[in-house]
Amino acid sequence: MAVKLPPLSSLRVFEAAARHGSFTRASEELGMTQAAVSYQMKILEERVGTPLFLRRPRQVVLTETGQRIAPIITEAFELLRAAFVMAEDTSHNFLSITTVTTFATNFLAERIGSFQILHDDIAVRLDTSMSLVDFTREDCDLGIRSGDGQWQGVEAHLLIPAIFSPMLSPDLAQSIGGIKKPSDLLKLPLIDASDPWWKLWFDSMGVQSKEFHGNKRSRMGIQMLEARAAEAGQGVAILTPDFYRDALRRGSLVQPFNEICCDEGRGYWLVYPKARRNIPKIKKFRDWLLNEVQKHACSL
């Protein structure tokens, strides 16, 4: 590192001037004036301590020293150019998404294939993780998070509102002669009774109960497990109907009441740094995902 380099701008100029054997031609290539080239070469020669060009009548030619370094400088610039071509390639064709598990398993997994087909030049990497991503410290283009959509500096699109309703297997419902009123559910085991949504839901249905407490933190990350347990007839789960549309259609789960409880504003959001909203790959994914959500909503 001991070697301190000359002003880099003068190197770019040198590279062009050496290639052309002319300051005027170089200035044209670089989009600057001939005077600027001359000035830069003067700077560079002063810094290097030895002339790099011989000023001949209608051209300049490299000195011995100039001849030796010119090809090396050219090579170095080729490398730099190559690096940025690669960078653009990477940043255009590589989309990294971090998503909460629930959304990935219940929505994204079965649809992401269509995005790949639509944009086969973009390689998608899906990371599932719990915590809310901070884009300044994680190498991610997009995130899908649950919350209220109030985040600083990010663009957020609501995908699926966080609404909940009890669900159970038809067999289990049958076992107590069907579910007629909300309190019927209390005859059956509640899967994870500590889930705060239970209390919210029963409250909104006018059913009093001391059973339901615990903090109000979302347990959405493990909805899938609760759904599986419910399908297996092990009890009643409180789930987001949007994610179990298929199960309801198939009949492996039933939703006895249309009433849902929701926490206004909460839900699953697509988020990304505001500053990057116009980057093509981000636009493409956003448009695709919002369209998928739209289709999903219409399929009701």
Added chain:
Amino acid sequence: MAVKLPPLSSLRVFEAAARHGSFTRASEELGMTQAAVSYQMKILEERVGTPLFLRRPRQVVLTETGQRIAPIITEAFELLRAAFVMAEDTSHNFLSITTVTTFATNFLAERIGSFQILHDDIAVRLDTSMSLVDFTREDCDLGIRSGDGQWQGVEAHLLIPAIFSPMLSPDLAQSIGGIKKPSDLLKLPLIDASDPWWKLWFDSMGVQSKEFHGNKRSRMGIQMLEARAAEAGQGVAILTPDFYRDALRRGSLVQPFNEICCDEGRGYWLVYPKARRNIPKIKKFRDWLLNEVQKHACSL
């Protein structure tokens, strides 16, 4: 050429920051403030269109894109550094001298070896050519020229004054019974009677003659030939005694008169661009040559 590079200064900063994994360390290495590094990286990331670093608590780490380009950028900078090490090497260890033939054959040739021995790290290239070198258009470090020392922008050291005196072989002198007075020379053939120095010399000796005219341009470039002819007894030549010290000592030539003619200020000069007077190799050669001239003068 289609790829336009990001600001090069930001690349130098990136290279250092990537190497250190720290903006603060990089700023120390580069001798600037941490704020400047932060600013440059912001610029670069904006230009590339994608983050290059992830800001982690006590450090920064490269993103995927950053990781890809970092080694390439580093390599490019190594190349640039190598180029300038080489340039310095070339410019330090390669000394190119252009000299008039006379001085080379009569003075330099027999002494240059001692310079090589003294500075075996410097490769000397001797070019002999007639014309006065313009350092801005010839790839030369030093020149030895004849003239009056009045040149623009160059440092000039007088080496050997241009003084002349008739010389001839002892046998030829003997053939007319020895040379007693200047006019005796007129009994013998003058080698190149058109040489203007003849007229000057006879004039200064008080000998009138219509024979001598021609322009006053120095013929020094061909002195060697005239000397050879004189040694061979073909006539009388008017030569610079300093250059034929050996011949005089050996007795192959005699100088019948101590009187010389000289043109004040004219002579052989060491010249080089004023701006480059402090460059080591130039100082070394100058000091060596002036010392050799000194020794020569003392050996009278």
Added chain:
DNA sequence: CATAACACATAAAATCTCCTTATGCATAGT
């Protein structure tokens, strides 16, 4: 747990670099 230490971000102001304009000079070609 509070506090100090550390690292990066940001805003405003001061520099300083670099470019352009305008011009001069030398050479080559007509």
Added chain:
DNA sequence: ACTATGCATAAGGAGATTTTATGTGTTATG
């Protein structure tokens, strides 16, 4: 000789870069 071409140079200014000063968040420490 005269014109065109190409580089050098000076002056002036626009813009980039750096510094100073300060803020925020994190880790380490008592």
